[in-house]
Amino acid sequence: MNFFEHQDRARQNTQQLIGLFSLSIAVMIMAIYIAALFLFRMAPRVWWHPGIFLYVAGITIIAIAVGSLYKIACLRQGGSVIAQELGGRLLLPDMADEQGRQLLNIVEEMAIASGISVPEVYLLERETSINAFAAGFTPNDAVIGVTRGTLQHLNRDELQGVIGHEFSHILNGDMRLNLRLVGLLHGILFIYLTGELLWRIRDSFRLGKEDKGLPIWAFGLALMAIGGIGLLCGRLIKAAVSRQREFLADASAVQFTRNPNGLNGVFQKLQQMDSRLISPGAEAASHMFFGNALNPSFWDNMFSTHPPLAERIRRIGGLNVSNLAAMPSRNQMRSPSQESLTMGFAGSSNAMPEQVVNQVGSVTPEHFAHAQALLSQLPESLHLGVREQKSAMAIAFALALDTENIEIQERQIAWLREVQPAELVDKTLELSSEISQLDAKIRLPLVDLAVPVLRQNSAKECQRLCKCVHGLAVATGSLSLWHFVLQLILWHRLQPSINPASTTTVEYTSIEQIWPDSLLVLSVIARVGHSQPDASTKDIAYAFRSGVFRLPKAAEQEKPDTPPSCNFTELKKSIERLRLASPKLKQAIVDACAHTVLLDNKVTQSEADLLRAIAMTLDCPIPPFLNPQRGISKQRQSSSKGS
Template sequence: MNFFEHQDRARQNTQQLIGLFSLSIAVMIMAIYIATLFLFRMAPRVWWHPGIFIYVAGITIIAIAVGSLYKIAYLREGGSVIAEELGGRLLIADMADEQGRILLNIVEEMAIASGICVPEVYLLERETSINAFAAGFSPNDAVIGVTRGTLQHLNRDELQGVIGHEFSHIINGDMRLNLRLVGLLHGILFIYLTGELLWRLRGTFRLGKEDKGLPLWAFGLALMAIGSIGLLSGRLIKAAVSRQREFLADASAVQFTRNPNGLTGVLEKLQKMDSRLISPGAEAASHMFFGNALNPSFGENMFSTHPALAERIRRVGGLNVSNLPAMPSRNQMRSPSQESLTMGFAGGFSPTPEQIVNQVGSVTPEHFAHAQALLSQLPESLRLGAREQESAMAIAFALALDTENIEIQERQIAWLREVQPAELVEKTLELSSEISQLDPKIRLPLVDLAVP
């Protein structure tokens, strides 16, 4: 199955999610209907009243739809919205510390190897636990979020395993499903929030006639109770949707890196350390994380969005990688062979369209080593420049300059001077001289780095 088929499969999974969501709504409508009968003192004399049922069903569906559509519209901008809600800040190379730069390097290597856009990276500075997530509707708006504790407690191999796990969620289309899940379940949470509002209005209004009706706060209390049922239903849905995806992401991380020890090391550390988040947004996004982001609760095995750590370690340890090629050493990567340089999209061959399609999102140890080798050849000025907006624009212009026809190049530069600031044009000319000395195979990866 290639990258594009994975994206189609993810859309089919979204349809399954809507089925589970519809079942939860039906359960909540029945619960609210029964609560309404009791509040109006009709039960147990009357259990079926079509008029009240239609009224309750209509109001409930409208309330849930409004809550869900509002959240889905709010999430339209992609994964950055989730990252910022969780307290993350965009990690910029020239403002990052050594740990942050290592993280950015690993993300870039994985993106170049897989042939997809380099995602933005957000650092959850206040979170001291070990955790990470990927969020977005498509690889074009994907972000990867990593807690500060992850950078502090993991070595490079372990961090590489975590990033490989998150790239699996990007490549396999899990992110879109996860964001849809956040949006849809917000509608169920809206019932609880409505009940909480009515509870705060306690004593102000009454339902029904003064002598027979019950206080509005009592109905609000019932909505809170029913909303809690919806919250549990939401957790069940998240558990049903995400558990198997976590096993797939673990296996993919090992496939990408051919280093099961890195991922196993992370999971073993999670057995001894904490993966929980302090952010109030962790509940809504709990199914997106590498590890369990919530406090243990009743029915943990049933409601947990993640498989047990012991089971994940057992499965990763059981993956057969003994016959697979080992990752080259750092020295080997700095002197890539001609054979390695003909791999991936930067290779010196003429691939068919089918080969290109099948290679997108396909990460092998050779691709990963090839990406590291290419990036190691980049001058520091270009690698850092690609991460900064103005320099990235200059790199894009420099790559577009005609290096064979001086007359065309002069016309291009003249046009640039008309439409761009003088500083940007000078930066373009400065970087152009550096780019002209690079191996042509590095030009496309340089575009990948500059585009974000």
């Protein structure tokens, strides 16, 4: 099952979740109806009162809806809401201790290897147990929470296994389902809280001695009992949704890190230690955690959101690790520019477009090794710079500077001095000279490394940053492909800060609805791949058609004789529309783009950057292209102009 199939499966599970939730509501309505009959002394004489039943059903549905909608509205801010409710604090690099910095390094490695934005990390300082979770709506706004006990009791390999497990949840679409589950089940919890309120203020609702019905406080007690039944139903729903996904996440973590001993070591320690949380919010978020966050009970096998540890250990032990053992260890890693890091992507004569599609939303050991080696070779000034706010802003500006044409760069710097402090401009120039010495493949990872710190700015500051990068691009006099890629990625990555409440919903389920946008994107990719002076119009048209015929129902659609022309503004609008397509349509679009790029069995750096930028913006993260590019030096390649 690939990334897109997981996304579709998550959507199907959401529909099943709504069905189970509706069944739970029906059970609770009947229970409250029976309690109301006893309250008004109507049972056991007459059991069926349509008027009372409709009244109870209406009030119950409204109460649950209010509770659920309130929680869903709160969760629109994303996974950070869950982390804060659990007592987590944002782990910032300049405030982290040695254990915290190790955690941040592992998260950065995994993010670069998978091609997603580096998630924010929250530390649950008061929790001494071993546990972790991932929360968010998309890979772009994910957060990871880790307990202090996890950092204290696990070594690096074991911590890698836990983080790999959480990244699987990020990449497989589990997070959105988990957040929806929290929102829906809060409505059931609202019934319990209402009963608890009536019980606590019972003295204010005492009835006269002549009343022979049950007092209001007794009805509150009944609501608490019924709400308890609802909570059990909620646990059953969470268990039904999450157990199989935990097995998948365990297997994915072993695949990511090529080290089954790391995850197995965590399970062994959990058998001797504890994964329970003391936070009151653990009940609502129990299905999100790496291990069981709740107290074990007699009904644990039925209601637990996680499989038994013994079963998880057995399955990890049953994985075929023969291939993993043959892979290079961390001590045998070589730099990203050496020949050992090959995946059949850029520069390979046997490159296959299907490889690109299959690796969307996945992490291979080679990509993980690539990310570790890349970070280890990053100059100290840049490694520290991405973790400090002013320096991170300077890096974003430095990436937009033209390092080949001094006259254009001077024009950019003159414009930047008009809108930014002199100290920040000087820092930009300093970092630009270092960045220009690096391989071009470092640029996109460098953007992602700076994003967590940039997101700490206010929404207005993030918007101003994006506008400044755009201004630097405009100051060149001719917007280049790299400038478009930089702006597209930066704007997309900063959306959780610019507009925290925004969500992406599926609006397009047929190719007809997005056909013009798909053609436009393929046209630009075909032109970028054949931008060399010796490329002919026929080459561009052939590459374009090869991609078009990979789209669903291509034979039924109208196809232009020549690739349509556009500017970068129109291209961005088309990509934004494609973001609203269903996962299956996104798979077809990425597949068509890959066929267009790999038609000549070569991938230039410009093609790699554009393909990854488009896929990332569609929330389809593509790992880095690994093969050394013989035709790419450390100097920036000539960028294609707007089509």
